[in-house]
Amino acid sequence: MIPKNHPRYESLILREKIKEAHKKGYLTDSGMIAHGRGEAFDYLIGEKTMPPANEAIKVAVATLIQAKNSVISVNGNSTELDIDEFIELAKNTDSKIELNLFYRNKKRVEIISKLYKDHGYENLLGIDDKKIRYIDNIDSPRATASEEGIYKSDVVLVSLEDGDRAEVLVDSGKKIIAIDLNPLSRTAKMANITIVDNIVRTIPLMIEYAKKLNSKDESQLKELISDFSNAKNLNESLKYMELSKLSKS
Numbered sequence: 001m002i003p004k005n006h007p008r009y010e011s012l013i014l015r016e017k018i019k020e021a022h023k024k025g026y027l028t029d030s031g032m033i034a035h036g037r038g039e040a041f042d043y044l045i046g047e048k049t050m051p052p053a054n055e056a057i058k059v060a061v062a063t064l065i066q067a068k069n070s071v072i073s074v075n076g077n078s079t080e081l082d083i084d085e086f087i088e089l090a091k092n093t094d095s096k097i098e099l100n101l102f103y104r105n106k107k108r109v110e111i112i113s114k115l116y117k118d119h120g121y122e123n124l125l126g127i128d129d130k131k132i133r134y135i136d137n138i139d140s141p142r143a144t145a146s147e148e149g150i151y152k153s154d155v156v157l158v159s160l161e162d163g164d165r166a167e168v169l170v171d172s173g174k175k176i177i178a179i180d181l182n183p184l185s186r187t188a189k190m191a192n193i194t195i196v197d198n199i200v201r202t203i204p205l206m207i208e209y210a211k212k213l214n215s216k217d218e219s220q221l222k223e224l225i226s227d228f229s230n231a232k233n234l235n236e237s238l239k240y241m242e243l244s245k246l247s248k249s
Helices: 007-023 029-044 051-066 076-094 106-118 163-171 186-190 199-213 218-226 230-248
Strands: 070-073 096-099 132-134 145-148 153-159 173-179 193-195
Touching: 007 076, 051 106, 051 153, 051 173, 051 193, 051 199, 051 218, 070 076, 070 106, 076 096, 076 106, 076 199, 096 106, 106 199, 153 163, 163 186, 173 186, 186 193, 193 230
Parallel strands: 070 096, 070 153, 153 173, 173 193
Antiparallel strands: 132 145
């Protein structure tokens, strides 16, 4: 039992959720490692949303709303931590949700598919092997893409992504929005928009912005997007991390 007055209560609760997902069979050992790595970076930013991340979130939402075929890519970690929020974000940005797993097997696909159905989402893409295509120039198992989703998408939101796939997706002409606590990762650098934050804070904020930005006209959204520089935002995130680290010393 974790006491609620523990200074890192929220972080420890997330850790327990990840452990439970592993026990249930839909999150791999490497998924637990990925969470731990992200947790370390989250500590560096004080476990709160930085101003640069907030700016990236607004631009990301505007990009999803402007897209013709936007897709939210999910895996075991994101499903465990934010399933209801991902579903709500998809509804508020008219996006599809697609399952993409590095260690893909029938059991994991079935468990995650059932979870989405249990939470009221019936149209999860990427679960039917007969409707899967393979993206060229990716050697990892994450080369799979749904014909209706990522394969034909123009904007893809990814979290806990591998750099190879992010780079190939960008090279294929898609806009990639990454949620990555590590601003130095290959994914963060390759993406068009990188949100350096924890998904449990990012997705609820994205939902809030979607409700506000849905009423904006196209020119206002385009202006918001065109003014954004991912390289500049990443540099600002790194500076903020350094200042946060110094404040703890």
